Every structure is written in C-alpha cells, then in structure tokens.
Amino acid sequence: MPNKIQAVRGMNDILPDQAQLWEQFEDTVRGWLRVYGYRNIRTPILERTELFARSIGEVTDIVEKEMYTFVDQLNGESLTLRPEATASCVRAVIEHNLLYPGPQRLYYSGPMFRHERPQKGRYRQFHQVGVEALGYAGPDIDAEHIVMCARLWRALGISDVALELNTLGSNESRNRYRKHLVKYLEKCRGELDDDARRRMHTNPLRVLDSKNPALKELIENAPRMMDDMDAESLAHFEGLQSLLRDAGIAFKLNARLVRGLDYYNLTVYEWTSGSLGAQGTVCAGGRYDGLIEQIGGKPAPACGFAMGVERLLELMQSTPHVAAPAVDVYLVHQGKHAQHFAFTAAERLRDHGLAVVFDCSGGSFKSQMKKADASGASYAVIIGDDEVEAQQVSVKPLRETGEQTCCNIEHAADMIKNQRG
Ligand code: ATP
Numbered sequence: 001m002p003n004k005i006q007a008v009r010g011m012n013d014i015l016p017d018q019a020q021l022w023e024q025f026e027d028t029v030r031g032w033l034r035v036y037g038y039r040n041i042r043t044p045i046l047e048r049t050e051l052f053a054r055s056i057g058e059v060t061d062i063v064e065k066e067m068y069t070f071v072d073q074l075n076g077e078s079l080t081l082r083p084e085a086t087a088s089c090v091r092a093v094i095e096h097n098l099l100y101p102g103p104q105r106l107y108y109s110g111p112m113f114r115h116e117r118p119q120k121g122r123y124r125q126f127h128q129v130g131v132e133a134l135g136y137a138g139p140d141i142d143a144e145h146i147v148m149c150a151r152l153w154r155a156l157g158i159s160d161v162a163l164e165l166n167t168l169g170s171n172e173s174r175n176r177y178r179k180h181l182v183k184y185l186e187k188c189r190g191e192l193d194d195d196a197r198r199r200m201h202t203n204p205l206r207v208l209d210s211k212n213p214a215l216k217e218l219i220e221n222a223p224r225m226m227d228d229m230d231a232e233s234l235a236h237f238e239g240l241q242s243l244l245r246d247a248g249i250a251f252k253l254n255a256r257l258v259r260g261l262d263y264y265n266l267t268v269y270e271w272t273s274g275s276l277g278a279q280g281t282v283c284a285g286g287r288y289d290g291l292i293e294q295i296g297g298k299p300a301p302a303c304g305f306a307m308g309v310e311r312l313l314e315l316m317q318s319t320p321h322v323a324a325p326a327v328d329v330y331l332v333h334q335g336k337h338a339q340h341f342a343f344t345a346a347e348r349l350r351d352h353g354l355a356v357v358f359d360c361s362g363g364s365f366k367s368q369m370k371k372a373d374a375s376g377a378s379y380a381v382i383i384g385d386d387e388v389e390a391q392q393v394s395v396k397p398l399r400e401t402g403e404q405t406c407c408n409i410e411h412a413a414d415m416i417k418n419q420r421g
C-alpha cells in the first residue's frame with residue numbers, strides 16, 4: 001500500500017465541525033467592517049522577496065528566519081509566501097494608484113506563512129484579518145482602529161483582552177533615541193545575549209522587545225523613548241489617548257512596546273489575552289507613515305492592524321456560541337422512478353430557498369430515515385412509487401411530533417418555509 005501523505009507541519013486542515021466557527025467569525029467580521037466603511041482588497045499570496053525585505057526590515061525575526069522563500073525555477077526570480085499583508089496591500093495601492101482620488105479604508109483577510117516552531121497559537125500557515133487606512137495622518141484614524149477592535153471583541157463575545165499602547169515618535173526622534181540606546185547598550189555589552197549583541201547596531205530597538213528574562217532589568221533601566229520625543233509626536237499621542245478616553249476604551253501605556261516590524265512610527269499597540277498562555281497577542285498594529293514612500297510610492301501617511309484568526313477563535317471557543325442551523329430537508333427516495341422524480345423535486349425545493357440534502361446512499365427506507373435524522377434536517381421529504389404515481393411528496397417532520405402529510409411540491413415548500421418562519 002502506498003504511504004499516506006500528510007499535511008505540511010504547522011499547516012492545519014480546518015475540518016467542517018471547526019469551519020462552522022470560522023464562518024461564524026467571518027460573518028461577524030464582514031458586518032463589522034461594513035459598519036466602519038472598509039472595503040476589501042485581495043492580493044496574491046506570493047510576492048517578490050524584495051518587497052518584504054524592504055518593508056518589514058532585513059534585521060527582523062520575520063525576514064531573518066521566518067520567510068518561505070524560494071527561487072522560481074522558470075525564471076530565477078526570488079519569491080516569498082507572504083508572512084503578512086501590509087506590504088502586499090501597500091504594493092497594490094501604489095501599483096494601481098489607489099490613493100489618487102483620495103485616502104482609502106481597506107481590509108484583507110487570508111492565510112500568512114511563517115517558518116516558526118509550531119505550537120499552540122503559532123502555526124506555519126495561519127490567518128489574519130487586517131485593516132489599513134492609507135492617506136490619513138490621524139490621530140483620529142488611529143483611534144478609529146482601536147474602537148473598531150473593541151467593538152469586534154464585543155461582537156465575538158470575547159471579554160478577556162487588554163490594550164497596550166505606545167508611541168515610537170517621529171523618525172527624527174527615533175534616530176535620536178537610537179543613538180542614546182546604542183550608547184547604553186554598548187556600556188552593558190557584557191550582560192547582553194547573542195541576539196541583543198548582534199542587533200545592538202543593526203536594530204537596537206528590537207533589543208527592548210527581547211523575551212530573555214536575564215535582560216529584563218537591563219531593559220527596565222534603558223533610556224526612555226519619551227525623553228527624546230518631539231512636541232508633534234507627543235501631541236499626536238496625546239490626541240489619540242484623549243479620543244480613547246472619550247470612547248471609554250481602557251488601555252495601559254507600555255514604553256517597551258516596539259513591535260517586530262521595522263516600518264512603524266508614532267502609534268503602536270497590541271491587544272493581548274490572559275487566557276491563551278504564551279501566545280497571548282491576538283491583534284497588533286500601528287502607524288507606518290514612511291512605508292508607502294519606502295516601497296516606491298508618493299509619500300502618504302498610513303496606519304493599520306492585523307489580528308490572528310486562530311487565536312481569536314480559540315477565545316471564541318471558550319464562550320458559548322449558537323450552532324449553525326442544519327439543513328431544512330433530507331430527501332428520502334426508493335426506486336428508480338422515484339430517484340428521478342426526487343432529484344428534480346430537490347431542485348424545485350432549492351428554488352424556494354430551502355436547504356436540501358439528497359440521499360445518495362441507495363440504502364433501505366429505514367437506513368435513509370436514520371440518515372435523515374442524523375443530518376439534523378427539520379423534515380424528511382419522502383418519495384416512493386406511490387408519490388411518483390400521484391406526482392406528490394410526503395413530508396414528515398423530524399424534530400417535532402406531527403403527522404406525515406402528502407401534497408404537491410409547491411405546497412410542501414410553502415409549508416416548510418412557513419414552519420421555518
Ligand atoms: P508574536 O509576537 O506572537 O510572534 P508577531 O509580532 O510576530 O506576533 P504580527 O506580525 O504583529 O505578530 O501579527 C499579528 C498577529 O498575527 C499576532 O498578534 C498574532 O495574533 C498573529 N500571528 C502572528 N504570527 C502567528 C503564527 N505564527 N501563528 C498564528 N498566529 C500568528
């Protein structure tokens with residue numbers, strides 16, 4: 001016997017029982033995005049490697065070690081499975097001149113790929129829903145994104161999430177701070193770990209994000225970004241905070257929050273849940289005013305966020321949710337003539353908007369009725385020789401007590417629809 005072929009490690013199948021929750025999530029998300037006036041953009045899963053290297057930053061976890069990159073054998077081009085979609089979105093916006101008529105509110109959703117060690121809440125193919133607002137300088141739009149998130153958590157029935165907020169300042173203030181930080185890190189060189197020593201000159205801010213407990217105190221005592229911040233950056237941050245206070249959004253300021261991608265400036269934030277263990281961040285975002293120019297577009301401010309769908313579903317699972325409705329009708333039939341009549345009857349019932357599962361087992365009447373019951377259908381519509389003869393169908397309620405009735409198809413459809421309400 002040939003070997004079984006298995007899925008790639010860290011890439012999950014989403015089976016029908018689980019997919020029900022995904023669809024419920026997607027329905028909620030779509031309604032939520034509409035309420036805020038965001039429009040969908042869909043970009044390819046593959047992009048040129050250079051796009052991610054240039055936008056996310058060469059010295060970041062993603063670009064250094066997490067990307068699925070390969071050479072297209074047909075033309076020698078280096079391609080990468082998208083590890084995130086902000087870069088793709090910005091590329092498409094520039095390529096198609098979408099900002100020409102004015103700012104854009106966009107969203108995307110779909111799979112992302114990162115070569116990480118698979119564990120709970122961390123996969124090699126995972127899914128994000130992300131929102132990008134391009135051409136808006138804020139801080140009102142930054143605040144809009146945050147209140148949007150809060151509304152979505154409520155709609156999904158998720159309560160255990162908290163917001164942490166920081167500002168990275170302008171590029172100028174960040175460069176000033178960078179110098180102070182490097183000086184400090186050089187002074188403590190002996191206490192740094194390999195990662196930190198390596199990044200000290202290439203990407204020193206990332207050292208603040210280190211998860212190594214041995215560096216905790218050193219990080220605590222590092223110079224503060226706030227001290228190098230210019231008045232304009234502080235005003236933006238203050239403006240955001242006051243809008244959030246007005247909206248009744250609770251947040252915690254975290255001066256060490258720097259995020260793993262290089263393109264951020266000013267606002268950065270993360271929503272984290274206490275009930276997910278180590279992989280607690282469900283949503284993260286911020287402002288990236290320099291990115292559009294960096295990848296070849298006309299300079300324009302922008303901000304956005306992305307949420308991890310698997311982690312949010314994990315939180316949804318721990319709150320009760322309504323089961324998806326089963327089908328309306330299971331079509332039971334017996335005999336060759338009946339099969340033909342039943343097949344067209346099923347289509348007629350569907351014309352009326354009813355959900356119909358047609359029996360393809362060819363089993364006995366009794367076994368088909370068992371299948372009808374197990375399908376969760378509200379009714380069995382039964383067709384045998386007598387029904388074919390009379391050009392009628394028998395309708396039997398499966399979930400409530402009630403008589404089996406015989407009538408024509410249109411009648412049956414009306415009756416079932418009326419019962420459904
Ligand atoms: P982490 O610190 O967990 O590695 P990150 O900073 O790399 O997250 P982002 O690039 O900001 O994550 O992506 C936004 C969200 O996407 C994360 O908050 C998380 O919910 C989700 N996410 C990121 N990587 C993975 C993954 N490998 N598997 C599942 N979800 C992920």
Ligand code: MG
Binds near residue numbers: 061260
């Ligand atoms: Mg990561």
